Amino acid sequence: MNLKNKWPKYYKKDVVTHYCPGCGHGIAHRIVAEVLEELDVGDRAICVNPAGCAVLAYRYFDIDMLESAHGRGTAMATGIKRARPDLFVFSYQGDGDLSAIGTAETIHSANRGEHISVIFINNAVYGMTGGQMAPTTLVGQKTTTSPSGRNPDYEGYPLHITDVVASFPGVVYAERVAVDTPAGIRKTKKAVTNAFRCQIDGIGYSIVEILSPCPTNWKMNTIESYKWVTEEMTKEFPLGVLTDKREKKK
Amino acid sequence: MNLKNKWPKYYKKDVVTHYCPGCGHGIAHRIVAEVLEELDVGDRAICVNPAGCAVLAYRYFDIDMLESAHGRGTAMATGIKRARPDLFVFSYQGDGDLSAIGTAETIHSANRGEHISVIFINNAVYGMTGGQMAPTTLVGQKTTTSPSGRNPDYEGYPLHITDVVASFPGVVYAERVAVDTPAGIRKTKKAVTNAFRCQIDGIGYSIVEILSPCPTNWKMNTIESYKWVTEEMTKEFPLGVLTDKREKKK
Amino acid sequence: MNKIFISGNHTFGEAAIRAGCKCYFGYPITPQNELGEYMADRLRKSGGIFVQSESETAAINMVVGASAAGARVMTSSSSPGISLKQEGISFLAGFELPAVIINVMRGGPGLGNIAPAQGDYFQATRGGGHGDYRTPVLAPASVQEIADLTIVAFEIADKYRTPVMLISDGMMGQMKEPVIFPEHVKDLPQKEWALSGRGKGKSRYLASLILDPLEMERHNWKLVRKYKEIEKNEVRHEEYMMEDAEIAVIAYGTTARIAKGAIKRVRSEGIKAGLIRPITLWPFPSRALKDISERIKKFIVFEMSTGQMLEDVQLALAGKASVSFHGRPGGVIPTPAEFARYIYRENQKENKCL
Amino acid sequence: MNKIFISGNHTFGEAAIRAGCKCYFGYPITPQNELGEYMADRLRKSGGIFVQSESETAAINMVVGASAAGARVMTSSSSPGISLKQEGISFLAGFELPAVIINVMRGGPGLGNIAPAQGDYFQATRGGGHGDYRTPVLAPASVQEIADLTIVAFEIADKYRTPVMLISDGMMGQMKEPVIFPEHVKDLPQKEWALSGRGKGKSRYLASLILDPLEMERHNWKLVRKYKEIEKNEVRHEEYMMEDAEIAVIAYGTTARIAKGAIKRVRSEGIKAGLIRPITLWPFPSRALKDISERIKKFIVFEMSTGQMLEDVQLALAGKASVSFHGRPGGVIPTPAEFARYIYRENQKENKCL
Amino acid sequence: MAKTVTRKKYDVIVKSEFCKGCHLCIEYCKSGKLVNSKKLNKMGYLYAEPAEDAKCTGCMVCTLVCPDLVIEVYDE
Amino acid sequence: MAKTVTRKKYDVIVKSEFCKGCHLCIEYCKSGKLVNSKKLNKMGYLYAEPAEDAKCTGCMVCTLVCPDLVIEVYDE
Amino acid sequence: MINKILCAGSGGQGVLTLGNILGNAAMMEDYCVTFLPSYGAAMRGGTANCTVCISNNEIASPVASAPDILIAMNQPSVSAFINRLEPGAQLIYNSSIADNLPIRGDIEFHPVPANDLAIELGNERSMNMIILGSFIKLTNIIRVDNIHKSIEMLMGAKPKLAKKSKEIFNAGYERFPFISE
């Protein structure tokens, strides 16, 4: 008998992650590790991990990693990539990290067209700190800091930051995907592949927004939370390629 | 003989401004003062002035003023307006202030749809500090920190932040104008009037981006600098209403 | 019975509401999330404003705005988030604006961890921001005291027009104890200086920019005079078993509690130790220490850090007594037994020397 | 002749380039704009990287990234901008990453002004950021020394894997003086620890998060041991006319220059004053002060602040000598004549007491 | 039987000690090959296990969805 | 003259001590009523001044463009 | 007198509720009392614990490095914390799911088949009340009526749940001690 699914080279073996059961981070991690292997860039890759549930990502990714101050992932990635353009540099960030405290860094690294890649896990909530409202929290969604549901008159509407950066000339590739179903997971992998290729080809900035369930803070069981991504989140955050300037840039 | 142009009520008399000859800030100031008077809100207005050439705006505006830390104008304005919704609160900010260091505050105050108004002076350069590159500096434009001209491959393209915030549901009115000609100045006044009305009507956030010459740091004489706004800046930053959701919100 | 069983984080919030705090701006960070969450619910329900800002930097600047408009206003965070507020705190000091800033400290530097620590003493007492300013710093050692000092913090802030810090740690924030809350403050102070639109009067402005160095210098010395007033009026400390003490332990907040436990233990073995607990870290109870150093020659400083308040003790004693230090940084919570052993050892050393 | 007439701000840049600085990240702020502008031109021309970041916060985090990748890297700012870097500096300390941070101080707090001041001493020496860490701080007093110490700063940073601050002020930054630059540093230290992709080897990570308090504590004490090493090896100070001095003036940077002028004046009137100029503010030359206090009983601290280094002097002397203070905060540049009068008065007081 | 076609045989292993019991694999396995074991593992989770009475088609969906890389699918 | 129509008369005053000599008013006054005085004011600027030989139409463009609120236009 | 009680279990078992009810009741009896939950990352991975200290005097540290009583609601909690117990300490454990007990002659073992009994009483989720009942019976530290009041206070929003909880608490109280299997 042969093992059909081989263990991703850049994913540490036999480590139990700290993620909650069913957390989308786990799927996203595996996808990233697989793509690093398929594109053969893991050996020269540096991942900047966030403050957020993925703060411990270095326990899982078997590549060089740098922890970031909350929200500053793309600034750090900029520093690495500018100092060492030969390395493959990507940040992995949550919605609080990337679209709240890190807004300026996100916008400007994208606008400068830094040659980095960004994996953006949007779970509509601050996972790590226990479920506070995020910029991406849906209207009406209850969180610990929007206990009666997000009220757009008080807290504004969900922020579509990937759409924002997609409009910048320096952003070569931006896609929104979801790890909500097997098909979604396959698409996510393709999107990550496309994004990483942009950097390998030296044509600019790329970002993949991944809608990802946080069953714990959504107070749902796993299956419900995956359904909620499909049914509710994608209504607010429609999936698809938000920009693709690869042809132009090559 | 009657004086036809009466002195704006909310502009201090007989003060020589510190602005350079021909600086667009002077025109923008006068317009704001006039609109405050015409809409009769000066008595209950608070202006948050920036770090930037307009840091001394309190020497000129005859209304209550709060100085801000560089880039934090809209955060401070948020604090005032939330504490005192009965007041009329606006920030006055430069391009470095609003679209570089203040990016996150700009984006999120707009996205929350704070009931404030923003006057955004875009002069494509850091005036106060002596002419460094701003996020809005044009491609090829020479500044003290882009001595061979802004190179989009290195520094990215000019950032269109007003377009970004115009896309948010909470932003009721956004317009880009220029104080480059008498017609432009008249339009600017109309835009400021429209913007301020949104707050008076309690319907949300408004912003007016004013393309404004900085003859000193552009190293041009005044007349050249005004022409440069008309001929070069408006190519990169086309004038016009970027969003107008007033009907919807009323 | 109006005692309730409540956590430190919730108590900060409830006490602030009772102190008339109208606005809270903050950004989540462990171990103080429950404080923001409490405000999101209770402050809003009581008619106040809760805004979860996009960052700590935005939060402190929202605080500036609300304070300038005359509101009692508060923000809270934990160590890394407090670092991000330093520019804003310096502005509050420069503007002379009242505000209450809570730091529920965690292990550091960097991301560190979320366990209780006292590593931000320097930052709080010396001003982690730029320029010549001081911030009154209150350090509660029980949940009841969190309630009491939060109210005091608002009073000091308004009285002197200054930002005030409350510092605490993950343990104090998470721990529940019985608390009796005072009634809601009824009469808030009038703030003539607050911006509220010029109305028919003269326009005003609040600025920290003072271009003329001589004027700026005058402002700096004016602040110094204010700080001297605060030093005169607002020093607070507690003395515990100091009447007959031969060894004085200096500790604040969590370590002060633990020190009390340790002191009880060593007393049972005949060692006459006592505790001086600074309640205000700035102004520091230097006079009290100095006075006691006439009598006691052995001081032990005990912190959950590598030694920060230590400097204030040394400054206060100015060489008049020997000072030793026991520190457990990084989120370790020392035990009374451990610290008792330390006192015991130090006592033996002392005796050997004689 | 390889002397050139150059400003302090440009010298920071040129010296950094010669020290092998490969990346500069910064945000404009007066009075240090010329430094960034110099790098925008010269560093890029010499094959390095200059990025004008969107903010000081972004700049310090770009520094973290470039440093983690093994580059010699620098950022600079002035007071308010340095406050915004405090979180990042704490991270650098936690990560144990080398970097050089320049503060060309201005009047504060708040926006203050752009005139020279020394009000950020506490922030620099006590760590304005959170957690238990220290930053070596170098304080040049001439443009030549700016050149020399900038190179030293990079060496200390790499040797101990620590952020290092250079502090200066608007006057030093703007002033031109003759400078002789050393040659370009040839051999940069190897950085085994730098991230460069795992290659065929084992993957590595740099993290400041250490969830287990005991491990975090070990890290904290490890840092303390490193700081003790730095205290042992890197203290620098200058003594001027101290051989026969009866009054010791303590001043750094700009005030030290002015103090020298004043000392010359009072010496001509027979007052035996001398100067101890700390070149490293942390580690502070406490030992030198202490040694001298065996002999000299009168110390005068002179700062362009309301009194910050003063505390380090008091700590060093531990009550062994009297200390008086002359301060001019807020951007005022005191004159030698003024400070000479101060020394003169203090000397008279002293004599009256006798 | 007449209908028999030559088909590969697949084997599924759930490394139960790593399973967090999220049950995504169970949800998405169209063959019903994976089921709730109703037993707690050391971490305290109700882990998934292959059903005796169902056939794995080797579709690999379970490995695709499992966030914890718990499942191994073998072919001949 | 036969062509004469009754028209308002206007007067322009440049408060020269406040003028920064940017010359925007000169550029935009279609009547040529404003000219460079070629004299420095106390601040050291070549201020603008009304020309003797031109007529002001009261169009107010000069007051619109002047960044320093220097100009006063009067009618009868 | 000072009693340090460490209560540990997994996320859904009501560990913190138990501690809260106990602490709140101790307050009603005018004890000095502290309650300290584990928090943050320590809670991810499904474990939860809290420490309740009850004393006649000011409590120095709310932490129990050596608890007087360990309440272990599942097997991992027994394994993780039993070594913290010093001679003479007591262990109350959920014998329904924890059965691998290290051999120690110097502490007292009190098995409570909490899940089984709770299921028997028709509410498995309230197994923490069985344990609390047993704990009170064993220690006698707080009066039953005060525990009842405390339950009512903390579950005030859900009177039915409060009633049921009190019943189940009573069962735990009455049936304790359980014979060791």
Next chain:
Amino acid sequence: MINKILCAGSGGQGVLTLGNILGNAAMMEDYCVTFLPSYGAAMRGGTANCTVCISNNEIASPVASAPDILIAMNQPSVSAFINRLEPGAQLIYNSSIADNLPIRGDIEFHPVPANDLAIELGNERSMNMIILGSFIKLTNIIRVDNIHKSIEMLMGAKPKLAKKSKEIFNAGYERFPFISE
């Protein structure tokens, strides 16, 4: 010997260039020398000034609260700074545009019709070189050839301008002193 020279004028008058050439030349003669420009907001509003200190010994402060020599390139500079001069100090002023001089018998006045002469020489923008020439003639502090070299160094990129500047400098040097009007 220490000479503190304060040089003041308006933005376009080449105040800083003058100071730089002087400072650089002083360096070439191995003097201790400092050059301190006004900067930032002090420069907006069109004024500029700088202080050059030249000494045989280490210079304490590069600031001149009481300059030995004031070079005032326009009227506002005379008015702003003349009161800083202590008895015995010298004032070089641009008599082409500064004519309102307070009466002081305790300082020396040196009028230099810099604009007029520069216009005469065909380059009004180089009026600062006339002043520099006069200054060197008056003080004799730096050798003329070193000033020439310094001009070449600082204007190296524009050799024509350098040449013209030297010529104009020479004129200022030769024609000084000018008779007071």
